[in-house]
Amino acid sequence: MHHYDNFDTKVIHAGQHPDPVTGAVMPPISVASTYAQRSPGEHAGFEYSRSHNPTRYALERMIAHLEAGSATIDEKDDPSCGGFAFASGLAATTTVLELLDTGDEVVCMDDVYGGTNRLFSRVAARSRGLKIKYVDMTDLNKLGEALTPKTKLVWIETPTNPTLKIVDLAAAAKLTRSKSSSAILVCDNTFASPYNQRPLEHGFDVVMHSATKYLGGHSDAVAGLLVVNDLALAQKVRFHQNAVGAVLGPFESYMVLRGIKTLAIRMERHNATGQRVAEWLSKHAGVEQVVYPGLPSHPQHALAKKQMKGFTGMITFFIKGGLPEARKFLETVRVFALAESLGGVESLVDHPAIMTHASVPPEQRKALGISDTLIRLSCGIENCDDLIADLEHALAGAG
Numbered sequence: 506m507h508h509y510d511n512f513d514t515k516v517i518h519a520g521q522h523p524d525p526v527t528g529a530v531m532p533p534i535s536v537a538s539t540y541a542q543r544s545p546g547e548h549a550g551f552e553y554s555r556s557h558n559p560t561r562y563a564l565e566r567m568i569a570h571l572e573a574g575s576a577t578i579d580e581k582d583d584p585s586c587g588g589f590a591f592a593s594g595l596a597a598t599t600t601v602l603e604l605l606d607t608g609d610e611v612v613c614m615d616d617v618y619g620g621t622n623r624l625f626s627r628v629a630a631r632s633r634g635l636k637i638k639y640v641d642m643t644d645l646n647k648l649g650e651a652l653t654p655k656t657k658l659v660w661i662e663t664p665t666n667p668t669l670k671i672v673d674l675a676a677a678a679k680l681t682r683s684k685s686s687s688a689i690l691v692c693d694n695t696f697a698s699p700y701n702q703r704p705l706e707h708g709f710d711v712v713m714h715s716a717t718k719y720l721g722g723h724s725d726a727v728a729g730l731l732v733v734n735d736l737a738l739a740q741k742v743r744f745h746q747n748a749v750g751a752v753l754g755p756f757e758s759y760m761v762l763r764g765i766k767t768l769a770i771r772m773e774r775h776n777a778t779g780q781r782v783a784e785w786l787s788k789h790a791g792v793e794q795v796v797y798p799g800l801p802s803h804p805q806h807a808l809a810k811k812q813m814k815g816f817t818g819m820i821t822f823f824i825k826g827g828l829p830e831a832r833k834f835l836e837t838v839r840v841f842a843l844a845e846s847l848g849g850v851e852s853l854v855d856h857p858a859i860m861t862h863a864s865v866p867p868e869q870r871k872a873l874g875i876s877d878t879l880i881r882l883s884c885g886i887e888n889c890d891d892l893i894a895d896l897e898h899a900l901a902g903a904g
Contacts, residue, residue: 520566594715
């Protein structure tokens with residue numbers, strides 16, 4: 506197993522070895538559900554596919570190397586170096602919640618993916634009695650006030666979905682440690698991808714991804730990933746991954762691993778296009794306001810520059826007018842597809858209030874500024890001129 510320092514090389518080789526039997530350079534899709542044993546309890550590290558699967562391990566080792574530098578956990582101590590793959594981002598998140606006890610206190614970023622909000626507020630609060638506090642962590646004083654010695658989980662998303670707020674990862678980690686020694690610090694790194702930001706390097710315990718997005722990158726597989734960089738925590742997560750059983754199947758594991766091979770070159774393009782489109786939109790007469798961490802107008806622009814390598818293809822903007830103008834715009838785009846999700850090679854546009862964040866209670870949406878004129882773009886890797894022409898045409902149609 507080689508260790509490479511350059512991310513662009515890691516996405517191809519990290520945690521991978523040619524198949525020992527055939528020399529295949531991509532791991533075979535191992536669909537067997539069970540494995541023959543030489544004698545009761547004597548096996549080659551594989552017993553049952555929920556617990557161990559070689560295709561899934563290959564993906565899990567890859568994400569561990571991408572997020573935790575050259576995987577802090579050795580393969581001989583943990584078969585996947587502290588990486589874990591699940592059937593969806595929410596399955597990964599649910600498995601993190603299993604690390605908590607009934608009635609524990611959770612502090613969560615106020616603006617998060619709608620499904621995270623729904624899982625915490627409408628499922629876990631009821632079934633596990635978790636006490637959830639939503640806090641705008643762009644203000645560290647507010648985070649400090651919310652934390653107590655009873656806080657057992659701090660859930661941060663940065664950039665947030667969909668208002669693209671940025672949380673200071675290093676400062677939030679330090680603050681949390683000073684207030685609660687036992688809190689597990691988790692960052693949902695879906696929007697940034699490990700190409701742009703690595704929370705474990707800032708003192709976090711766990712990184713979560715909806716790998717459906719930038720990591721898979723082709724809108725053809727649903728998956729969730731966790732990475733931890735502490736062996737004791739990895740063993741806990743491994744127990745829960747197996748006990749809960751929401752694991753990723755071998756075919757999707759293969760698809761996401763295949764997607765990751767082009768992550769570096771895709772993110773380079775997403776970052777460049779996102780920046781250019783955001784700058785173009787901010788000068789357009791039909792646009793009220795553009796929110797993009799790469800613009801000097803973004804309230805946390807300096808912080809974003811400090812902790813991120815690039816600012817992704819995710820742009821939020823407010824169209825002039827009201828819901829009719831927004832609706833007309835969304836019906837007029839041609840290259841951008843009106844669809845939920847993000848991070849694929851194709852450009853997508855989303856209306857969070859009606860689509861991805863409809864599960865967030867209306868008063869909470871209002872407080873977060875998720876209004877009827879807020880539009881979320883996921884810029885793909887098409888020609889940037891074509892994307893700008895499409896937006897120009899749709900804004901003209903809406904105005």
